[in-house]
Amino acid sequence: METNRNSFIGVFDSGIGGLTLLPALQHLLPQEKFLYVSDDAHAPYGLKSREEILERCNIIVQALIDKGCKVIVVACNTATTNAIETLRTTYSIPFIGIEPAIKPAALNSKTKVVGVLATQGTLSSALFTQTSAAYTQDVLVVEQVGNGLVEAIETGPLDDPKLATLVGSYIKPMLEQNIDALVLGCTHYPFLLPLLKKILPNNIQIIDSAEAVAKQTHKILKENQLLCLTQETGSIQYFSSAKNSSLLGFIPKEAEVRPLTSDPA
Numbered sequence: 001m002e003t004n005r006n007s008f009i010g011v012f013d014s015g016i017g018g019l020t021l022l023p024a025l026q027h028l029l030p031q032e033k034f035l036y037v038s039d040d041a042h043a044p045y046g047l048k049s050r051e052e053i054l055e056r057c058n059i060i061v062q063a064l065i066d067k068g069c070k071v072i073v074v075a076c077n078t079a080t081t082n083a084i085e086t087l088r089t090t091y092s093i094p095f096i097g098i099e100p101a102i103k104p105a106a107l108n109s110k111t112k113v114v115g116v117l118a119t120q121g122t123l124s125s126a127l128f129t130q131t132s133a134a135y136t137q138d139v140l141v142v143e144q145v146g147n148g149l150v151e152a153i154e155t156g157p158l159d160d161p162k163l164a165t166l167v168g169s170y171i172k173p174m175l176e177q178n179i180d181a182l183v184l185g186c187t188h189y190p191f192l193l194p195l196l197k198k199i200l201p202n203n204i205q206i207i208d209s210a211e212a213v214a215k216q217t218h219k220i221l222k223e224n225q226l227l228c229l230t231q232e233t234g235s236i237q238y239f240s241s242a243k244n245s246s247l248l249g250f251i252p253k254e255a256e257v258r259p260l261t262s263d264p265a
Contacts, residue, residue: 018075042056144174
């Protein structure tokens, strides 16, 4: 159906984290239109119960479906690991999730020690445990909960010395274990890349999932015959559940942030 093919790709996160996926998505899918939802009125998800996360996901997914989205990218590691299987059985729309990139880190590690920086909600989920077990039989995975990082990134500034100290306290134990790869297990964490590159030795690879998510989104669109037919360059519309959204400090100045309930133009 042509109208459906030219509809929106929904992307949602608990806050601004999913913005780190948009450049990769736009690069691979330049004609597609995106609706980005930040649930920052209810962020962070990392310490919420699975039931609370599911409730928020259902509300946002239904809003995106009501707006005519053809596929939905769950651009939040915590939401993916806790809710995506339920979302896939509840709704007929295709979903693309995001998981910590354990597989490439484990396969390419020379020291056989990799670090994973993620939220408690991701690290304690059954999906993360299954994925980790599948690829790390001979690899030591040093897990670290990034308590306070999402909140610090959302409120800024990113060059705050307190944030640098906090990140350093999480990275130091990993370095002591001789990691040669750091997996960023939260879409917020790529905002810390300048800081991480100052802290980490050059031989340590930093891995996030943006490119893999973009490739999977393209694959799902193609398989479902949902690739956009227009040759025009796509666009992004931004929505938020909060009155004073943290999105405003991270998106183009000319962009508008709309309430989650409003309809796209």
